Amino acid sequence: MSETRPQLSEARSSVGARRSEATEAAVLEAFAALLAEVGYPAITMEAVARRARAGKATVYRWWPTKAHIALSLISKAKIEIPAPRGLSLREDLIDYMTRVVGLWRGDAGLPVGLLVRHCYAEAWSDPELAAALQAERRERWTMLNAIIEAAVGRGELPPGTDLARAKDFVMSWPFYLLMTDRLPAPDEIARMVDDTLDGLRAGSSRRPSPGI
Amino acid sequence: MSETRPQLSEARSSVGARRSEATEAAVLEAFAALLAEVGYPAITMEAVARRARAGKATVYRWWPTKAHIALSLISKAKIEIPAPRGLSLREDLIDYMTRVVGLWRGDAGLPVGLLVRHCYAEAWSDPELAAALQAERRERWTMLNAIIEAAVGRGELPPGTDLARAKDFVMSWPFYLLMTDRLPAPDEIARMVDDTLDGLRAGSSRRPSPGI
Amino acid sequence: MSETRPQLSEARSSVGARRSEATEAAVLEAFAALLAEVGYPAITMEAVARRARAGKATVYRWWPTKAHIALSLISKAKIEIPAPRGLSLREDLIDYMTRVVGLWRGDAGLPVGLLVRHCYAEAWSDPELAAALQAERRERWTMLNAIIEAAVGRGELPPGTDLARAKDFVMSWPFYLLMTDRLPAPDEIARMVDDTLDGLRAGSSRRPSPGI
Amino acid sequence: MSETRPQLSEARSSVGARRSEATEAAVLEAFAALLAEVGYPAITMEAVARRARAGKATVYRWWPTKAHIALSLISKAKIEIPAPRGLSLREDLIDYMTRVVGLWRGDAGLPVGLLVRHCYAEAWSDPELAAALQAERRERWTMLNAIIEAAVGRGELPPGTDLARAKDFVMSWPFYLLMTDRLPAPDEIARMVDDTLDGLRAGSSRRPSPGI
DNA sequence: TGCTAATCGAGACGGTACGTCTCGTCTTAGG
DNA sequence: CCTAAGACGAGACGTACCGTCTCGATTAGCA
Numbered sequence: 001m002s003e004t005r006p007q008l009s010e011a012r013s014s015v016g017a018r019r020s021e022a023t024e025a026a027v028l029e030a031f032a033a034l035l036a037e038v039g040y041p042a043i044t045m046e047a048v049a050r051r052a053r054a055g056k057a058t059v060y061r062w063w064p065t066k067a068h069i070a071l072s073l074i075s076k077a078k079i080e081i082p083a084p085r086g087l088s089l090r091e092d093l094i095d096y097m098t099r100v101v102g103l104w105r106g107d108a109g110l111p112v113g114l115l116v117r118h119c120y121a122e123a124w125s126d127p128e129l130a131a132a133l134q135a136e137r138r139e140r141w142t143m144l145n146a147i148i149e150a151a152v153g154r155g156e157l158p159p160g161t162d163l164a165r166a167k168d169f170v171m172s173w174p175f176y177l178l179m180t181d182r183l184p185a186p187d188e189i190a191r192m193v194d195d196t197l198d199g200l201r202a203g204s205s206r207r208p209s210p211g212i
Numbered sequence: 213m214s215e216t217r218p219q220l221s222e223a224r225s226s227v228g229a230r231r232s233e234a235t236e237a238a239v240l241e242a243f244a245a246l247l248a249e250v251g252y253p254a255i256t257m258e259a260v261a262r263r264a265r266a267g268k269a270t271v272y273r274w275w276p277t278k279a280h281i282a283l284s285l286i287s288k289a290k291i292e293i294p295a296p297r298g299l300s301l302r303e304d305l306i307d308y309m310t311r312v313v314g315l316w317r318g319d320a321g322l323p324v325g326l327l328v329r330h331c332y333a334e335a336w337s338d339p340e341l342a343a344a345l346q347a348e349r350r351e352r353w354t355m356l357n358a359i360i361e362a363a364v365g366r367g368e369l370p371p372g373t374d375l376a377r378a379k380d381f382v383m384s385w386p387f388y389l390l391m392t393d394r395l396p397a398p399d400e401i402a403r404m405v406d407d408t409l410d411g412l413r414a415g416s417s418r419r420p421s422p423g424i
Numbered sequence: 425m426s427e428t429r430p431q432l433s434e435a436r437s438s439v440g441a442r443r444s445e446a447t448e449a450a451v452l453e454a455f456a457a458l459l460a461e462v463g464y465p466a467i468t469m470e471a472v473a474r475r476a477r478a479g480k481a482t483v484y485r486w487w488p489t490k491a492h493i494a495l496s497l498i499s500k501a502k503i504e505i506p507a508p509r510g511l512s513l514r515e516d517l518i519d520y521m522t523r524v525v526g527l528w529r530g531d532a533g534l535p536v537g538l539l540v541r542h543c544y545a546e547a548w549s550d551p552e553l554a555a556a557l558q559a560e561r562r563e564r565w566t567m568l569n570a571i572i573e574a575a576v577g578r579g580e581l582p583p584g585t586d587l588a589r590a591k592d593f594v595m596s597w598p599f600y601l602l603m604t605d606r607l608p609a610p611d612e613i614a615r616m617v618d619d620t621l622d623g624l625r626a627g628s629s630r631r632p633s634p635g636i
Numbered sequence: 637m638s639e640t641r642p643q644l645s646e647a648r649s650s651v652g653a654r655r656s657e658a659t660e661a662a663v664l665e666a667f668a669a670l671l672a673e674v675g676y677p678a679i680t681m682e683a684v685a686r687r688a689r690a691g692k693a694t695v696y697r698w699w700p701t702k703a704h705i706a707l708s709l710i711s712k713a714k715i716e717i718p719a720p721r722g723l724s725l726r727e728d729l730i731d732y733m734t735r736v737v738g739l740w741r742g743d744a745g746l747p748v749g750l751l752v753r754h755c756y757a758e759a760w761s762d763p764e765l766a767a768a769l770q771a772e773r774r775e776r777w778t779m780l781n782a783i784i785e786a787a788v789g790r791g792e793l794p795p796g797t798d799l800a801r802a803k804d805f806v807m808s809w810p811f812y813l814l815m816t817d818r819l820p821a822p823d824e825i826a827r828m829v830d831d832t833l834d835g836l837r838a839g840s841s842r843r844p845s846p847g848i
Numbered sequence: 849t850g851c852t853a854a855t856c857g858a859g860a861c862g863g864t865a866c867g868t869c870t871c872g873t874c875t876t877a878g879g
Numbered sequence: 880c881c882t883a884a885g886a887c888g889a890g891a892c893g894t895a896c897c898g899t900c901t902c903g904a905t906t907a908g909c910a
Contacts, residue, residue: 020882039337046870055883060872114336120391121333124326125251130393137392165407168388176384179332179391180349181342195377228859229901235861258891267862272893442907444856463761470896479857484898538760544815545757548750549675554817561816589831592812600808603756603815604773605766619801652885653875659887682865691888696867 026052027059031069032110040118067122067129070115074136077103077112083143089151093193096147097174101183113178141167170196238264239271240288243281244322252330279334282327283344289315289324295355301363305405308359309386313395325390353379382408450476451483455493456534464542491546491553494539498560501527501536507567513575517617520571521598525607537602565591594620662688663695664712667705668746676754703758703765706751710772713739713748719779725787729829732783733810737819749814777803805836
């Protein structure tokens, strides 16, 4: 993960050449391009290095695994999700989900959902990757936290609301839809949020789900 | 001269040897053994064939991909889940979830959840595999259908309950927990079901979730 | 070799179906066709059986090796070389060499020289094949024997001429040209024979050769 | 972003690792060992790589075919044949043939004749290999050239002797004996040369041969 | 006419080599 | 010291062929 790699602009005591930022960018770019062209499973470190005109040893030095390159891309993509506007719970959630689902679908030019799906699979047997994903989730939930706490503050949710449960509840459905390849289109986001809110507030079985 | 040989283009009647069931069993066994020993990503078709004492061509003849072998194992494991006992919705769901989660955890000797997780990841780029997984889900939901319809019949759920939404709702949380590596222990199943039921019936935010 | 295979018209004590001559012909035909299409090294027993619409077991039953099929073809081709006309030594040899070189070049529809070359190579490590080739040489030399003995009878060669050496001498050059891919065209045969005759007459009655 | 990185299409100056001479030697050694143990046809690229503890890709990088490895061995063996001593034609030829036949028989530790036989067979369908063999012949004939020209200079052969024909003539017999598995023993070399000389002297200055 | 072998086609099987590819490491030379 | 290039040992990939083995269907002499 990028957290464990030396800071790019950090003061260094050792002599010698510095890490090439141009190379790092070229590698990420090459990975994204290959992702679009051949799909995640067909991406190889070899091809990434070739495409980026980088030496294989250079790639391996900074990213031990292709999942780590994927995580670098996910991290880079994440920071482009702006904070919620603080409106009603429903509107904040629609805003938030629209952005998250859009990010997953690839609206930012990168199908982040695809990367997430593969990273979750590989994380099963790679504890370091699993920890990175948990951190990623925690970060995402920080923003959800703000949304839900604001809703509690506005009285839209009862004061004793369990934040952890609420966040799980809100995310479990989109995540399930992501994994089963049924991510909602932009005009279906509101319905997905409403379904979620039903359950979150005092849920019922009133409206139909997207179905399988 | 071959023109003088009889019936060259006639419909053939001879058939050749049949598929060996012993070999099929050996391959599935070998896959399960390797899964336990080296983990899913490290399994290779080569090693499966070697371990099963089967020819590589034989393995490829019947399973084009290691994910397909995993699916064969999942299917074989599925049929060991018995039908619900038809008690209350809560108890039926606890029964059902206990078995599903147990199956996923590997109580049947095979960590089916692990296989499911990897199959979902690979299905992203393999439509045939995706279809097989959808069929698998549909089959699992058949049993959920019975449970929910029985609950509607008993008046535990309103008559107009949308079955598809209810099933999605019930499965999304366990699935999410599976993917995020937080499958509940046997004594936590009841709580997970209660959380689900809250949302399913007219849910509120009464009880805390397992948390991250 | 065909000599080791059961005689087709031999008296049989057991009952049952007989060897299919149509199949034998189809196999030889398929081999010849593949020889022309893909070249000797690329011929496989599998392809021969497929092409002949014969079962692999049937092919293996009668020809243990593809070199044995080649030998069957060589033997079939050989019998079409007629006996010499008994003219002068020079003319008999030109006649004979024209036919042999023509046979090798493929004038009979089958590039026998190509088969011979490969059989000689494989015979290095297959004693049975080597014996068959020696028999094939001996048969060819029987005809040469007649030519040379007639020449001795007509006084064209001295009475004490060593037949074995003479035959070796006559065949070594065309064979060398075959192996080095320089088989003479029809109008160059006479010159080749003349070159041979110079040496044959000069050294003919001197010393016995190593023999066959 | 890669556009901003310097000198992408410029002529490269860095070079990468060089070919490993140790590996080349190990491969040739492994091939020779396998030749002695299992025979030429049973040698596989796989086994050569395994035996040489080399990667298969490394072997294929430098030798596209096992015949090419054989040629490397032949070439390495060739350079150990010393120049003729310039005595009489007969003695020079006996010297030369003794060495050539000895080389073929394997006196240098490697049965070169066996390799030659198989290379000639495979060269039928591999033009590149055929060219390499022709080059090998031409090199061998350079030495024969010297022997024959010296004989012409000493008056042992007529001044107009056709060198190409003479060389063909001298080599055709030993070659034939090699191919028919009757390579002469050391004490039979003189007789073989004498037989050859009979023809060589009689027909020497008559007509040009087909040439190499 | 029915029985009994032998032979046939087809093709699945356990093996194994093919030639290619990627892995992750190491070497080389330039900056 | 970092970099691009690329050779290296290792070994999996998916295909093809090896030679053996069932499978039924077919064929022909013997009962």
